[in-house]
Amino acid sequence: MEMTNRSGICVAGNLIVDVTYPIERWPRQSELTTITEGITRSVGGAVCNVIMDLAKLDSELPLETLGVIGEDPEGEFILEQLGAYGNVDVSLLKRMGKTSFTAVMSENDTKKRTFFQYRGANALFDEACVEWDRMNGEILHVGYILLLDALDQRDEDYGTKMARLLAEARRHGIRTSIDVVSETGDRFRTLVPPAMKYTDYCIINELEAQQITGVLLRDDEERLYAEHMEEALGRMKELGVSAWAVIHCPEGGYGLDENGVFVSMNSLRLPEGYIKGTVGAGDAFCAGVLYGAHKKWSLAESIRLGICTAAASLSEPGATEWVGSLEDVMKLEEKFGKTV
Numbered sequence: 001m002e003m004t005n006r007s008g009i010c011v012a013g014n015l016i017v018d019v020t021y022p023i024e025r026w027p028r029q030s031e032l033t034t035i036t037e038g039i040t041r042s043v044g045g046a047v048c049n050v051i052m053d054l055a056k057l058d059s060e061l062p063l064e065t066l067g068v069i070g071e072d073p074e075g076e077f078i079l080e081q082l083g084a085y086g087n088v089d090v091s092l093l094k095r096m097g098k099t100s101f102t103a104v105m106s107e108n109d110t111k112k113r114t115f116f117q118y119r120g121a122n123a124l125f126d127e128a129c130v131e132w133d134r135m136n137g138e139i140l141h142v143g144y145i146l147l148l149d150a151l152d153q154r155d156e157d158y159g160t161k162m163a164r165l166l167a168e169a170r171r172h173g174i175r176t177s178i179d180v181v182s183e184t185g186d187r188f189r190t191l192v193p194p195a196m197k198y199t200d201y202c203i204i205n206e207l208e209a210q211q212i213t214g215v216l217l218r219d220d221e222e223r224l225y226a227e228h229m230e231e232a233l234g235r236m237k238e239l240g241v242s243a244w245a246v247i248h249c250p251e252g253g254y255g256l257d258e259n260g261v262f263v264s265m266n267s268l269r270l271p272e273g274y275i276k277g278t279v280g281a282g283d284a285f286c287a288g289v290l291y292g293a294h295k296k297w298s299l300a301e302s303i304r305l306g307i308c309t310a311a312a313s314l315s316e317p318g319a320t321e322w323v324g325s326l327e328d329v330m331k332l333e334e335k336f337g338k339t340v
Contacts (some may be wrong), residue, residue, distance in 0.1 A: 004233075008062030008175065009054060009294055012043030012130075014122050014144055015067045015093070017074045019290070020104040020279060026114065033269070041278035043081045044102060046179055048329060049283035050290070053309060055085035056323045057291055064089045064137050068121040068257055075121075089137060094129045096143045097121040104279055111278050123149035132172050139201075140169045143179035145192055152191050159194025166198035175243075177201035177293070179286055180208050184202030188212045197240035201293055203286045209236065225305040229254040230262045231320025244299050244305075248285045253307050257299040265303050268311045268336040275314045284313035284323055291326075306331050 027033040069075035100120035151162040188211040215232035233256035236245035240250035292302025
């Protein structure tokens with residue numbers, strides 16, 4: 001393993017322009033629904049969301065972005081948004097094709113959202129886009145598996161190209177982290193386990209964990225089976241996650257650390273009307289956990305930060321608007337307290 005004086009976090013994968021449409025309700029097939037006032041445009045995807053949250057939590061933390069954006073106005077918009085943070089290095093980004101975008105339909109009452117995604121330049125991101133000798137981060141976080149077409153391809157030696165990328169990162173002395181995107185179908189069990197063999201930190205939601213592990217965590221009536229979390233986390237470890245296996249959901253955060261210690265922590269008790277949108281909440285949680293991992297915090301401390309960062313994200317329709325400094329984010333726990 002290559003030993004270097006690495007510092008900071010590199011976030012790789014999806015860079016997306018999100019256009020969020022507030023709608024009265026989700027329509028049935030062939031029905032009409034109304035888009036109301038408040039259409040917003042923002043950057044999204046794992047790279048933009050996680051990097052911007054981390055940059056806000058700590059303006060001194062060295063951060064790098066890795067991925068592909070288009071040679072178009074949307075690509076310029078992403079560079080403009082990320083360029084607003086002095087500690088974010090965008091020099092490793094490649095430009096080709098057309099920038100990925102997502103049309104987000106967000107119900108006004110329930111705040112549930114549905115995504116219509118154009119793959120675009122994200123589909124072109126592969127290991128050939130990575131300049132290992134120019135990277136400085138000590139942690140590489142890659143998101144999202146199932147939404148990076150080139151890296152989701154089969155590899156004869158590693159199972160998937162994503163797994164090969166993560167193995168190569170480890171050979172360069174870099175700790176690895178992954179996130180996946182929620183979707184229906186059976187791709188979870190074929191594309192995610194190969195990557196987990198070369199993963200130090202796996203941070204996913206309960207529906208994703210359920211599809212990967214086969215352990216029931218939420219049923220069709222939306223009931224959460226928190227009592228099954230430790231089993232699912234154990235299964236993630238069996239699949240190869242070496243340090244922290246973490247699951248987040250609206251009700252809380254759960255994890256199994258490098259010593260097999262189980263962590264269970266409830267979400268904050270947010271007042272009625274506080275939640276303006278849920279886009280990016282999972283990435284905000286992920287940013288909090290990654291920050292803790294970088295700072296060598298315990299898993300419990302890191303999940304606590306993840307919960308508070310996610311709560312901050314929920315207060316605005318976009319993914320990162322209200323996330324603030326580490327001090328400001330942690331004040332939310334004192335302000336609202338945790339659910340019982």
